[in-house]
Amino acid sequence: MIQTRLRLLSREETEAISLVAARMRLTLMEVVGEEEGAAMYSLEWLVDRVHFHLDPARSTGVVFVVENDTSAILGHTIVRVEPEGTGGRVGLFSTTYVDPAARRLGIADQLLEAGEQWIRAQGLAAAITHTTAKNEKLIRLYQKHGYRIVEEAPPFVRLWRPLTPTTPPTSPHCSPPS
């Protein structure tokens, strides 16, 4: 078993932010296909997207990373508060990636649990994520943690789970989005 440490990324960590952005591109390449995934966003846009989640003036979000004992980042997840069409707000897992060499070691489990704890602390009563219907690994991961598919919009699916907020709820919304 390898030693790992979970922590929040800060806005000053330029190199780590670039690494997370590059892995966002790898995620797209793995999920939608190499050519399409690589062409979807410029690296500059992806770096800005990480900054978007770390800048309280632009969003309420966080980036969790799991590192090994030499501080190499093995995996990350990006979570933010997201408005819902129904007028409420939920916690959205925007993206998650674990380095292929570090998979099946429980790192995504750790990231998901940390993200949910943060979502609860925002006073939110539900967490969601989106992926493609073919992304069996990610769907299994979320189903293991109690999520269910509440919407199918081919090729995408939406996974949802109710949570118990640890601070007073910011909205009464806790029913599955239609």
Ligand SMILES: CC(C)(COP(=O)(O)OP(=O)(O)OC[C@H]1O[C@@H](n2cnc3c(N)ncnc32)[C@H](O)[C@@H]1OP(=O)(O)O)[C@@H](O)C(=O)NCCC(=O)NCCS
């Ligand atoms: C999906 C992903 C994040 C899983 O990361 P991981 O650290 O290997 O996952 P864990 O070891 O924490 O596994 C947790 C659970 O996820 C599921 N899972 C993970 N990998 C799986 C696989 N290859 N096949 C089936 N289930 C899998 C299982 O339920 C597993 O629990 P178990 O080990 O008790 O069976 C990783 O494979 C990845 O980065 N994939 C590419 C990026 C991606 O698809 N991101 C989402 C974009 S929307």
